Amino acid sequence: MMRLPIQLRYNDYDDRGHVNNAVYLTYFELGRTAAWRALGEGHEPSFLVAEARVTYRSPAMLGDPLAVEVEVGEIRNKAWTWKYRIVDPRDDRLVAEGETTQVMYDFGARKSVVIPDILRAALEKI
Amino acid sequence: MMRLPIQLRYNDYDDRGHVNNAVYLTYFELGRTAAWRALGEGHEPSFLVAEARVTYRSPAMLGDPLAVEVEVGEIRNKAWTWKYRIVDPRDDRLVAEGETTQVMYDFGARKSVVIPDILRAALEKI
Amino acid sequence: MMRLPIQLRYNDYDDRGHVNNAVYLTYFELGRTAAWRALGEGHEPSFLVAEARVTYRSPAMLGDPLAVEVEVGEIRNKAWTWKYRIVDPRDDRLVAEGETTQVMYDFGARKSVVIPDILRAALEKI
Amino acid sequence: MMRLPIQLRYNDYDDRGHVNNAVYLTYFELGRTAAWRALGEGHEPSFLVAEARVTYRSPAMLGDPLAVEVEVGEIRNKAWTWKYRIVDPRDDRLVAEGETTQVMYDFGARKSVVIPDILRAALEKI
Numbered sequence: 001m002m003r004l005p006i007q008l009r010y011n012d013y014d015d016r017g018h019v020n021n022a023v024y025l026t027y028f029e030l031g032r033t034a035a036w037r038a039l040g041e042g043h044e045p046s047f048l049v050a051e052a053r054v055t056y057r058s059p060a061m062l063g064d065p066l067a068v069e070v071e072v073g074e075i076r077n078k079a080w081t082w083k084y085r086i087v088d089p090r091d092d093r094l095v096a097e098g099e100t101t102q103v104m105y106d107f108g109a110r111k112s113v114v115i116p117d118i119l120r121a122a123l124e125k126i
Numbered sequence: 127m128m129r130l131p132i133q134l135r136y137n138d139y140d141d142r143g144h145v146n147n148a149v150y151l152t153y154f155e156l157g158r159t160a161a162w163r164a165l166g167e168g169h170e171p172s173f174l175v176a177e178a179r180v181t182y183r184s185p186a187m188l189g190d191p192l193a194v195e196v197e198v199g200e201i202r203n204k205a206w207t208w209k210y211r212i213v214d215p216r217d218d219r220l221v222a223e224g225e226t227t228q229v230m231y232d233f234g235a236r237k238s239v240v241i242p243d244i245l246r247a248a249l250e251k252i
Numbered sequence: 253m254m255r256l257p258i259q260l261r262y263n264d265y266d267d268r269g270h271v272n273n274a275v276y277l278t279y280f281e282l283g284r285t286a287a288w289r290a291l292g293e294g295h296e297p298s299f300l301v302a303e304a305r306v307t308y309r310s311p312a313m314l315g316d317p318l319a320v321e322v323e324v325g326e327i328r329n330k331a332w333t334w335k336y337r338i339v340d341p342r343d344d345r346l347v348a349e350g351e352t353t354q355v356m357y358d359f360g361a362r363k364s365v366v367i368p369d370i371l372r373a374a375l376e377k378i
Numbered sequence: 379m380m381r382l383p384i385q386l387r388y389n390d391y392d393d394r395g396h397v398n399n400a401v402y403l404t405y406f407e408l409g410r411t412a413a414w415r416a417l418g419e420g421h422e423p424s425f426l427v428a429e430a431r432v433t434y435r436s437p438a439m440l441g442d443p444l445a446v447e448v449e450v451g452e453i454r455n456k457a458w459t460w461k462y463r464i465v466d467p468r469d470d471r472l473v474a475e476g477e478t479t480q481v482m483y484d485f486g487a488r489k490s491v492v493i494p495d496i497l498r499a500a501l502e503k504i
Binding site: 028 | 148
Protein backbone atom coordinates (compact mmCIF):
# COMPACT_ATOMS: atom_id res chain seq x y z
CA MET A 1 0.00 0.00 0.00
CA MET A 2 1.22 3.48 -0.88
CA ARG A 3 0.03 6.74 0.64
CA LEU A 4 0.52 10.08 -1.12
CA PRO A 5 -0.45 13.52 0.28
CA ILE A 6 -2.67 15.45 -2.17
CA GLN A 7 -1.91 19.07 -2.99
CA LEU A 8 -5.39 20.55 -3.04
CA ARG A 9 -6.28 23.29 -5.51
CA TYR A 10 -8.74 26.03 -4.85
CA ASN A 11 -10.87 25.07 -7.84
CA ASP A 12 -11.24 21.51 -6.58
CA TYR A 13 -14.00 22.92 -4.35
CA ASP A 14 -17.57 23.61 -5.33
CA ASP A 15 -19.72 26.52 -4.19
CA ARG A 16 -20.55 24.76 -0.89
CA GLY A 17 -16.83 24.48 -0.06
CA HIS A 18 -16.87 20.69 -0.70
CA VAL A 19 -14.41 18.94 -2.96
CA ASN A 20 -16.32 18.46 -6.21
CA ASN A 21 -17.24 14.82 -6.74
CA ALA A 22 -15.63 14.66 -10.19
CA VAL A 23 -12.22 15.60 -8.78
CA TYR A 24 -11.85 12.33 -6.87
CA LEU A 25 -10.99 10.49 -10.07
CA THR A 26 -8.12 12.94 -10.46
CA TYR A 27 -6.99 12.15 -6.91
CA PHE A 28 -7.15 8.43 -7.75
CA GLU A 29 -5.03 9.23 -10.80
CA LEU A 30 -2.41 10.95 -8.63
CA GLY A 31 -2.16 7.79 -6.58
CA ARG A 32 -2.16 5.57 -9.66
CA THR A 33 0.61 7.61 -11.30
CA ALA A 34 2.74 7.38 -8.16
CA ALA A 35 2.11 3.63 -7.93
CA TRP A 36 2.97 3.18 -11.62
CA ARG A 37 6.24 5.08 -11.19
CA ALA A 38 7.07 2.97 -8.14
CA LEU A 39 6.83 -0.06 -10.44
CA GLY A 40 9.72 1.36 -12.44
CA GLU A 41 7.71 1.66 -15.66
CA GLY A 42 8.37 5.33 -16.51
CA HIS A 43 5.93 8.20 -16.81
CA GLU A 44 4.10 6.95 -19.87
CA PRO A 45 1.23 4.55 -19.09
CA SER A 46 0.85 1.47 -21.25
CA PHE A 47 -2.56 0.60 -19.92
CA LEU A 48 -6.08 1.86 -20.49
CA VAL A 49 -8.48 2.60 -17.69
CA ALA A 50 -11.55 0.48 -18.50
CA GLU A 51 -13.70 1.20 -15.48
CA ALA A 52 -13.78 3.50 -12.46
CA ARG A 53 -15.96 3.54 -9.36
CA VAL A 54 -16.09 6.04 -6.48
CA THR A 55 -18.08 5.83 -3.27
CA TYR A 56 -18.30 9.10 -1.33
CA ARG A 57 -18.17 8.49 2.43
CA SER A 58 -17.88 11.92 4.08
CA PRO A 59 -17.42 15.43 2.67
CA ALA A 60 -13.99 17.02 2.34
CA MET A 61 -14.20 20.72 3.13
CA LEU A 62 -11.96 23.66 2.30
CA GLY A 63 -8.95 23.41 4.62
CA ASP A 64 -9.11 19.63 5.20
CA PRO A 65 -5.83 17.95 4.25
CA LEU A 66 -6.25 14.82 2.11
CA ALA A 67 -4.14 11.84 1.12
CA VAL A 68 -4.71 9.04 -1.37
CA GLU A 69 -3.90 5.42 -0.56
CA VAL A 70 -3.47 2.89 -3.37
CA GLU A 71 -3.20 -0.86 -3.34
CA VAL A 72 -3.48 -3.58 -5.93
CA GLY A 73 -6.75 -5.54 -5.89
CA GLU A 74 -7.23 -8.44 -8.27
CA ILE A 75 -4.63 -9.28 -10.96
CA ARG A 76 -6.07 -11.11 -13.98
CA ASN A 77 -4.50 -12.17 -17.28
CA LYS A 78 -4.66 -8.84 -19.13
CA ALA A 79 -6.13 -6.57 -16.47
CA TRP A 80 -5.80 -5.63 -12.83
CA THR A 81 -7.59 -3.43 -10.34
CA TRP A 82 -6.24 -0.68 -8.16
CA LYS A 83 -8.15 0.17 -5.01
CA TYR A 84 -8.07 3.68 -3.55
CA ARG A 85 -8.96 5.33 -0.27
CA ILE A 86 -9.08 9.12 0.14
CA VAL A 87 -8.49 9.96 3.78
CA ASP A 88 -8.05 12.98 6.02
CA PRO A 89 -4.61 12.13 7.45
CA ARG A 90 -5.29 14.01 10.72
CA ASP A 91 -7.56 11.22 11.97
CA ASP A 92 -7.67 8.76 9.05
CA ARG A 93 -11.32 9.64 8.44
CA LEU A 94 -12.44 7.95 5.22
CA VAL A 95 -13.63 10.56 2.70
CA ALA A 96 -14.05 8.38 -0.39
CA GLU A 97 -12.99 5.03 -1.72
CA GLY A 98 -13.08 3.32 -5.06
CA GLU A 99 -11.47 1.21 -7.68
CA THR A 100 -10.24 1.38 -11.25
CA THR A 101 -9.71 -1.51 -13.67
CA GLN A 102 -6.72 -1.23 -15.99
CA VAL A 103 -6.22 -3.20 -19.17
CA MET A 104 -2.66 -3.75 -20.39
CA TYR A 105 -2.57 -2.15 -23.82
CA ASP A 106 -0.22 -1.98 -26.76
CA PHE A 107 -0.85 1.51 -28.16
CA GLY A 108 1.13 0.76 -31.33
CA ALA A 109 -0.80 -2.41 -32.20
CA ARG A 110 -4.01 -0.99 -30.67
CA LYS A 111 -4.96 -4.11 -28.75
CA SER A 112 -4.96 -5.46 -25.23
CA VAL A 113 -2.04 -7.64 -24.23
CA VAL A 114 -1.10 -10.05 -21.43
CA ILE A 115 0.48 -8.45 -18.33
CA PRO A 116 4.24 -9.12 -18.59
CA ASP A 117 5.60 -11.41 -15.85
CA ILE A 118 7.98 -8.76 -14.53
CA LEU A 119 5.15 -6.27 -14.13
CA ARG A 120 2.89 -8.89 -12.55
CA ALA A 121 5.61 -9.66 -10.01
CA ALA A 122 6.03 -5.95 -9.27
CA LEU A 123 2.27 -5.42 -8.91
CA GLU A 124 2.07 -8.29 -6.41
CA LYS A 125 4.60 -6.55 -4.18
CA ILE A 126 2.85 -3.15 -3.81
CA MET B 127 -34.09 10.78 -21.75
CA MET B 128 -32.27 14.05 -22.30
CA ARG B 129 -29.34 14.65 -24.63
CA LEU B 130 -26.98 17.60 -24.23
CA PRO B 131 -24.05 18.48 -26.53
CA ILE B 132 -20.79 18.88 -24.58
CA GLN B 133 -18.55 21.88 -25.16
CA LEU B 134 -15.13 20.26 -25.09
CA ARG B 135 -12.17 22.10 -23.59
CA TYR B 136 -8.62 21.73 -24.76
CA ASN B 137 -7.42 20.63 -21.33
CA ASP B 138 -9.95 17.78 -21.25
CA TYR B 139 -7.43 15.87 -23.35
CA ASP B 140 -4.36 14.05 -22.15
CA ASP B 141 -0.99 13.84 -23.86
CA ARG B 142 -2.21 11.08 -26.21
CA GLY B 143 -5.05 13.31 -27.43
CA HIS B 144 -7.67 11.23 -25.56
CA VAL B 145 -10.24 12.74 -23.24
CA ASN B 146 -8.80 12.18 -19.75
CA ASN B 147 -10.74 9.51 -17.89
CA ALA B 148 -11.40 11.75 -14.88
CA VAL B 149 -13.22 14.30 -17.03
CA TYR B 150 -16.14 11.95 -17.76
CA LEU B 151 -17.56 12.56 -14.29
CA THR B 152 -17.65 16.25 -15.21
CA TYR B 153 -19.54 15.37 -18.40
CA PHE B 154 -21.99 13.32 -16.33
CA GLU B 155 -22.37 16.37 -14.10
CA LEU B 156 -23.22 18.56 -17.11
CA GLY B 157 -26.00 16.13 -17.97
CA ARG B 158 -27.13 15.85 -14.36
CA THR B 159 -27.26 19.63 -13.96
CA ALA B 160 -29.35 19.97 -17.12
CA ALA B 161 -31.67 17.18 -15.95
CA TRP B 162 -32.02 18.79 -12.52
CA ARG B 163 -32.89 22.14 -14.08
CA ALA B 164 -35.46 20.44 -16.32
CA LEU B 165 -37.13 19.23 -13.12
CA GLY B 166 -37.74 22.85 -12.18
CA GLU B 167 -35.67 22.66 -9.01
CA GLY B 168 -33.37 25.64 -9.53
CA HIS B 169 -29.60 25.72 -9.86
CA GLU B 170 -28.77 24.69 -6.31
CA PRO B 171 -28.66 20.91 -5.79
CA SER B 172 -30.35 19.52 -2.71
CA PHE B 173 -28.89 16.09 -3.09
CA LEU B 174 -25.52 14.49 -2.45
CA VAL B 175 -23.79 12.24 -4.91
CA ALA B 176 -23.14 9.02 -2.97
CA GLU B 177 -21.64 6.87 -5.68
CA ALA B 178 -20.38 7.16 -9.26
CA ARG B 179 -19.36 4.57 -11.80
CA VAL B 180 -17.91 4.98 -15.31
CA THR B 181 -17.21 2.31 -17.92
CA TYR B 182 -15.01 3.47 -20.79
CA ARG B 183 -16.11 1.91 -24.09
CA SER B 184 -14.07 3.61 -26.83
CA PRO B 185 -11.63 6.53 -26.79
CA ALA B 186 -12.74 10.09 -27.57
CA MET B 187 -10.04 11.88 -29.51
CA LEU B 188 -9.29 15.55 -30.10
CA GLY B 189 -11.85 16.78 -32.64
CA ASP B 190 -14.57 14.20 -31.87
CA PRO B 191 -17.85 15.90 -30.90
CA LEU B 192 -19.49 14.46 -27.78
CA ALA B 193 -22.92 14.52 -26.17
CA VAL B 194 -24.18 13.28 -22.83
CA GLU B 195 -27.48 11.41 -22.47
CA VAL B 196 -29.16 11.15 -19.07
CA GLU B 197 -32.07 9.10 -17.87
CA VAL B 198 -33.43 8.12 -14.50
CA GLY B 199 -32.66 4.58 -13.35
CA GLU B 200 -34.07 3.31 -10.08
CA ILE B 201 -36.01 5.58 -7.70
CA ARG B 202 -35.91 4.49 -4.07
CA ASN B 203 -37.23 6.11 -0.88
CA LYS B 204 -34.41 8.63 -0.27
CA ALA B 205 -32.21 8.02 -3.29
CA TRP B 206 -32.29 7.57 -7.03
CA THR B 207 -29.88 6.75 -9.82
CA TRP B 208 -29.13 8.64 -12.99
CA LYS B 209 -27.73 6.70 -15.91
CA TYR B 210 -25.46 8.35 -18.48
CA ARG B 211 -24.16 7.60 -21.94
CA ILE B 212 -21.42 9.65 -23.59
CA VAL B 213 -21.76 9.34 -27.35
CA ASP B 214 -20.23 10.70 -30.50
CA PRO B 215 -23.37 12.21 -32.08
CA ARG B 216 -22.06 11.73 -35.63
CA ASP B 217 -22.75 7.99 -35.50
CA ASP B 218 -24.01 7.41 -31.93
CA ARG B 219 -20.82 5.51 -31.11
CA LEU B 220 -20.79 4.78 -27.38
CA VAL B 221 -17.72 6.35 -25.75
CA ALA B 222 -18.53 5.80 -22.07
CA GLU B 223 -21.47 5.00 -19.86
CA GLY B 224 -22.11 5.06 -16.17
CA GLU B 225 -24.34 5.83 -13.27
CA THR B 226 -24.48 8.04 -10.20
CA THR B 227 -26.54 7.51 -7.06
CA GLN B 228 -28.01 10.65 -5.46
CA VAL B 229 -29.29 10.90 -1.91
CA MET B 230 -31.90 13.56 -1.15
CA TYR B 231 -30.28 15.75 1.46
CA ASP B 232 -31.28 18.58 3.78
CA PHE B 233 -28.11 20.68 3.97
CA GLY B 234 -29.49 22.75 6.87
CA ALA B 235 -30.36 19.74 9.06
CA ARG B 236 -27.40 17.76 7.63
CA LYS B 237 -29.34 14.55 7.07
CA SER B 238 -30.83 12.52 4.26
CA VAL B 239 -34.56 12.99 3.64
CA VAL B 240 -37.34 11.27 1.71
CA ILE B 241 -37.71 12.30 -1.94
CA PRO B 242 -40.70 14.71 -2.06
CA ASP B 243 -43.70 13.36 -4.05
CA ILE B 244 -43.59 16.23 -6.53
CA LEU B 245 -39.93 15.55 -7.32
CA ARG B 246 -40.57 11.80 -7.55
CA ALA B 247 -43.34 12.43 -10.07
CA ALA B 248 -41.05 14.72 -12.09
CA LEU B 249 -38.19 12.17 -11.99
CA GLU B 250 -40.52 9.46 -13.30
CA LYS B 251 -41.29 11.59 -16.36
CA ILE B 252 -37.71 12.23 -17.58
CA MET C 253 -15.56 39.56 -33.92
CA MET C 254 -16.88 36.16 -32.91
CA ARG C 255 -19.11 35.40 -29.94
CA LEU C 256 -19.39 31.91 -28.47
CA PRO C 257 -21.68 30.87 -25.59
CA ILE C 258 -19.73 29.13 -22.79
CA GLN C 259 -20.99 25.86 -21.33
CA LEU C 260 -20.27 26.41 -17.66
CA ARG C 261 -19.17 23.53 -15.47
CA TYR C 262 -19.99 23.18 -11.82
CA ASN C 263 -16.32 23.01 -10.85
CA ASP C 264 -15.61 26.32 -12.57
CA TYR C 265 -16.95 27.94 -9.40
CA ASP C 266 -15.11 28.48 -6.17
CA ASP C 267 -16.51 28.16 -2.67
CA ARG C 268 -18.06 31.65 -2.85
CA GLY C 269 -20.02 30.66 -5.97
CA HIS C 270 -17.80 32.86 -8.19
CA VAL C 271 -16.14 31.60 -11.34
CA ASN C 272 -12.57 30.85 -10.26
CA ASN C 273 -10.15 33.42 -11.69
CA ALA C 274 -7.92 30.75 -13.27
CA VAL C 275 -10.79 29.42 -15.39
CA TYR C 276 -10.99 32.58 -17.50
CA LEU C 277 -7.92 31.54 -19.46
CA THR C 278 -9.82 28.36 -20.36
CA TYR C 279 -12.75 30.48 -21.54
CA PHE C 280 -10.34 32.54 -23.65
CA GLU C 281 -9.07 29.26 -25.06
CA LEU C 282 -12.60 28.21 -26.03
CA GLY C 283 -12.93 31.45 -27.98
CA ARG C 284 -9.45 31.11 -29.46
CA THR C 285 -10.11 27.52 -30.58
CA ALA C 286 -13.36 28.57 -32.25
CA ALA C 287 -11.60 31.51 -33.94
CA TRP C 288 -8.78 29.26 -35.09
CA ARG C 289 -11.25 26.75 -36.58
CA ALA C 290 -13.05 29.60 -38.33
CA LEU C 291 -9.75 30.39 -40.06
CA GLY C 292 -9.89 26.96 -41.68
CA GLU C 293 -6.66 25.77 -40.04
CA GLY C 294 -7.91 22.51 -38.45
CA HIS C 295 -7.98 21.55 -34.79
CA GLU C 296 -4.26 21.35 -34.23
CA PRO C 297 -2.70 24.70 -33.27
CA SER C 298 0.54 25.65 -34.94
CA PHE C 299 1.20 28.54 -32.64
CA LEU C 300 2.45 28.94 -29.10
CA VAL C 301 0.80 31.19 -26.56
CA ALA C 302 3.58 33.51 -25.40
CA GLU C 303 1.66 35.78 -23.07
CA ALA C 304 -1.78 36.06 -21.46
CA ARG C 305 -3.46 38.83 -19.51
CA VAL C 306 -6.85 38.92 -17.77
CA THR C 307 -8.58 41.85 -16.11
CA TYR C 308 -11.51 40.90 -13.90
CA ARG C 309 -14.31 43.46 -14.15
CA SER C 310 -17.30 42.02 -12.27
CA PRO C 311 -17.92 38.63 -10.65
CA ALA C 312 -19.70 35.82 -12.51
CA MET C 313 -21.92 33.91 -10.11
CA LEU C 314 -23.44 30.43 -10.24
CA GLY C 315 -26.35 30.62 -12.68
CA ASP C 316 -25.06 33.56 -14.74
CA PRO C 317 -24.79 32.66 -18.43
CA LEU C 318 -21.51 33.68 -20.05
CA ALA C 319 -20.18 34.15 -23.56
CA VAL C 320 -16.70 34.81 -24.89
CA GLU C 321 -16.03 37.35 -27.63
CA VAL C 322 -12.80 37.20 -29.63
CA GLU C 323 -11.26 39.60 -32.06
CA VAL C 324 -7.84 40.04 -33.57
CA GLY C 325 -5.72 42.83 -32.10
CA GLU C 326 -2.31 43.60 -33.55
CA ILE C 327 -0.75 41.40 -36.28
CA ARG C 328 3.05 41.50 -36.38
CA ASN C 329 5.59 39.54 -38.43
CA LYS C 330 5.64 36.29 -36.45
CA ALA C 331 3.03 37.00 -33.79
CA TRP C 332 -0.45 38.38 -33.30
CA THR C 333 -2.75 39.17 -30.41
CA TRP C 334 -6.28 38.00 -29.77
CA LYS C 335 -8.46 40.15 -27.55
CA TYR C 336 -11.23 38.64 -25.46
CA ARG C 337 -14.27 39.85 -23.58
CA ILE C 338 -16.26 37.60 -21.24
CA VAL C 339 -19.80 38.94 -21.00
CA ASP C 340 -23.12 38.03 -19.46
CA PRO C 341 -25.22 37.90 -22.66
CA ARG C 342 -28.44 38.88 -20.83
CA ASP C 343 -27.31 42.50 -20.57
CA ASP C 344 -23.81 42.48 -22.09
CA ARG C 345 -22.32 43.17 -18.67
CA LEU C 346 -18.53 42.91 -18.94
CA VAL C 347 -17.22 40.20 -16.58
CA ALA C 348 -13.60 40.01 -17.70
CA GLU C 349 -11.41 41.01 -20.61
CA GLY C 350 -7.93 40.21 -21.72
CA GLU C 351 -5.50 39.38 -24.41
CA THR C 352 -3.16 36.61 -25.51
CA THR C 353 -0.12 36.86 -27.76
CA GLN C 354 0.47 33.96 -30.14
CA VAL C 355 3.73 33.18 -31.88
CA MET C 356 3.58 31.23 -35.14
CA TYR C 357 5.60 28.11 -34.46
CA ASP C 358 6.99 25.18 -36.41
CA PHE C 359 6.79 22.32 -33.91
CA GLY C 360 8.92 20.05 -36.12
CA ALA C 361 11.78 22.53 -36.49
CA ARG C 362 11.14 23.92 -32.97
CA LYS C 363 11.36 27.56 -33.97
CA SER C 364 9.12 30.54 -34.54
CA VAL C 365 8.20 31.29 -38.16
CA VAL C 366 6.67 34.14 -40.15
CA ILE C 367 2.85 34.19 -40.31
CA PRO C 368 1.89 32.81 -43.76
CA ASP C 369 0.20 35.36 -46.03
CA ILE C 370 -2.97 33.30 -46.34
CA LEU C 371 -3.33 33.13 -42.56
CA ARG C 372 -2.56 36.83 -42.20
CA ALA C 373 -5.30 37.62 -44.71
CA ALA C 374 -7.75 35.38 -42.82
CA LEU C 375 -6.79 36.94 -39.45
CA GLU C 376 -7.43 40.41 -40.84
CA LYS C 377 -11.00 39.45 -41.73
CA ILE C 378 -12.14 38.19 -38.27
CA MET D 379 10.27 34.84 -1.36
CA MET D 380 8.53 31.51 -0.92
CA ARG D 381 9.01 28.42 -3.06
CA LEU D 382 6.46 25.62 -3.20
CA PRO D 383 6.79 22.35 -5.17
CA ILE D 384 3.78 21.76 -7.46
CA GLN D 385 2.05 18.40 -7.52
CA LEU D 386 1.39 17.98 -11.24
CA ARG D 387 -1.77 16.31 -12.45
CA TYR D 388 -2.04 14.25 -15.59
CA ASN D 389 -4.77 16.48 -17.00
CA ASP D 390 -2.59 19.58 -16.64
CA TYR D 391 -1.02 18.48 -19.92
CA ASP D 392 -2.35 19.04 -23.39
CA ASP D 393 -2.19 16.64 -26.31
CA ARG D 394 1.41 17.67 -27.09
CA GLY D 395 2.50 16.73 -23.57
CA HIS D 396 2.93 20.42 -22.58
CA VAL D 397 1.40 21.94 -19.49
CA ASN D 398 -1.72 23.71 -20.79
CA ASN D 399 -1.28 27.47 -20.70
CA ALA D 400 -4.45 28.04 -18.67
CA VAL D 401 -3.16 25.88 -15.82
CA TYR D 402 -0.40 28.35 -14.90
CA LEU D 403 -2.92 30.61 -13.20
CA THR D 404 -3.81 27.64 -11.00
CA TYR D 405 -0.12 27.19 -10.18
CA PHE D 406 0.08 30.89 -9.29
CA GLU D 407 -2.94 30.33 -7.07
CA LEU D 408 -1.17 27.47 -5.26
CA GLY D 409 1.68 29.84 -4.50
CA ARG D 410 -0.67 32.67 -3.55
CA THR D 411 -2.64 30.42 -1.20
CA ALA D 412 0.56 29.26 0.51
CA ALA D 413 1.77 32.88 0.79
CA TRP D 414 -1.57 33.97 2.20
CA ARG D 415 -1.50 31.20 4.82
CA ALA D 416 2.04 32.18 5.74
CA LEU D 417 0.66 35.64 6.56
CA GLY D 418 -1.49 34.02 9.24
CA GLU D 419 -4.74 35.10 7.63
CA GLY D 420 -6.55 31.73 7.47
CA HIS D 421 -7.77 29.80 4.46
CA GLU D 422 -10.49 32.21 3.39
CA PRO D 423 -9.26 35.01 1.11
CA SER D 424 -10.47 38.50 1.84
CA PHE D 425 -9.19 39.92 -1.38
CA LEU D 426 -10.29 39.87 -4.99
CA VAL D 427 -7.94 39.15 -7.84
CA ALA D 428 -8.30 42.15 -10.15
CA GLU D 429 -5.74 41.32 -12.79
CA ALA D 430 -3.48 38.45 -13.83
CA ARG D 431 -0.64 38.24 -16.32
CA VAL D 432 1.44 35.24 -17.45
CA THR D 433 4.46 35.17 -19.73
CA TYR D 434 5.42 31.73 -21.00
CA ARG D 435 9.20 31.33 -21.21
CA SER D 436 9.87 27.65 -22.00
CA PRO D 437 7.58 24.61 -22.25
CA ALA D 438 7.04 22.28 -19.29
CA MET D 439 6.75 18.71 -20.52
CA LEU D 440 5.29 15.57 -18.98
CA GLY D 441 7.77 14.41 -16.35
CA ASP D 442 9.35 17.81 -15.63
CA PRO D 443 9.08 18.72 -11.94
CA LEU D 444 7.86 22.27 -11.29
CA ALA D 445 7.85 24.70 -8.40
CA VAL D 446 6.18 28.07 -7.92
CA GLU D 447 7.99 31.03 -6.35
CA VAL D 448 6.03 33.96 -4.95
CA GLU D 449 7.10 37.35 -3.76
CA VAL D 450 5.36 40.60 -3.03
CA GLY D 451 5.72 43.30 -5.68
CA GLU D 452 4.22 46.72 -5.12
CA ILE D 453 2.01 47.48 -2.08
CA ARG D 454 -0.46 50.33 -2.61
CA ASN D 455 -3.25 51.69 -0.44
CA LYS D 456 -5.96 49.10 -1.17
CA ALA D 457 -4.11 46.74 -3.47
CA TRP D 458 -0.86 44.86 -3.86
CA THR D 459 0.83 42.67 -6.45
CA TRP D 460 2.24 39.21 -6.12
CA LYS D 461 4.92 38.16 -8.56
CA TYR D 462 5.38 34.53 -9.55
CA ARG D 463 8.00 32.41 -11.25
CA ILE D 464 7.35 28.82 -12.33
CA VAL D 465 10.67 26.98 -12.46
CA ASP D 466 12.00 23.51 -13.06
CA PRO D 467 13.81 23.00 -9.73
CA ARG D 468 16.39 20.63 -11.26
CA ASP D 469 18.22 23.53 -12.91
CA ASP D 470 16.09 26.58 -12.04
CA ARG D 471 15.08 26.90 -15.69
CA LEU D 472 12.37 29.57 -15.93
CA VAL D 473 9.16 28.11 -17.38
CA ALA D 474 6.76 30.99 -16.84
CA GLU D 475 6.46 34.15 -14.83
CA GLY D 476 3.71 36.58 -14.07
CA GLU D 477 1.89 38.78 -11.65
CA THR D 478 -1.52 39.17 -10.06
CA THR D 479 -3.02 42.30 -8.53
CA GLN D 480 -5.15 41.80 -5.42
CA VAL D 481 -7.64 44.30 -4.04
CA MET D 482 -8.44 44.13 -0.33
CA TYR D 483 -12.16 43.48 -0.21
CA ASP D 484 -14.91 43.41 2.40
CA PHE D 485 -17.23 40.68 1.08
CA GLY D 486 -19.97 41.64 3.57
CA ALA D 487 -20.05 45.32 2.63
CA ARG D 488 -19.14 44.48 -1.00
CA LYS D 489 -16.51 47.15 -1.36
CA SER D 490 -12.76 47.53 -1.52
CA VAL D 491 -11.03 48.53 1.71
CA VAL D 492 -7.63 49.81 2.84
CA ILE D 493 -5.00 47.14 3.56
CA PRO D 494 -4.83 46.81 7.37
CA ASP D 495 -1.48 47.88 8.88
CA ILE D 496 -0.82 44.46 10.35
CA LEU D 497 -1.28 42.79 6.96
CA ARG D 498 0.83 45.45 5.24
CA ALA D 499 3.63 44.79 7.71
CA ALA D 500 3.35 41.04 7.11
CA LEU D 501 3.33 41.51 3.32
CA GLU D 502 6.48 43.60 3.51
CA LYS D 503 8.30 40.73 5.20
CA ILE D 504 7.63 37.97 2.63
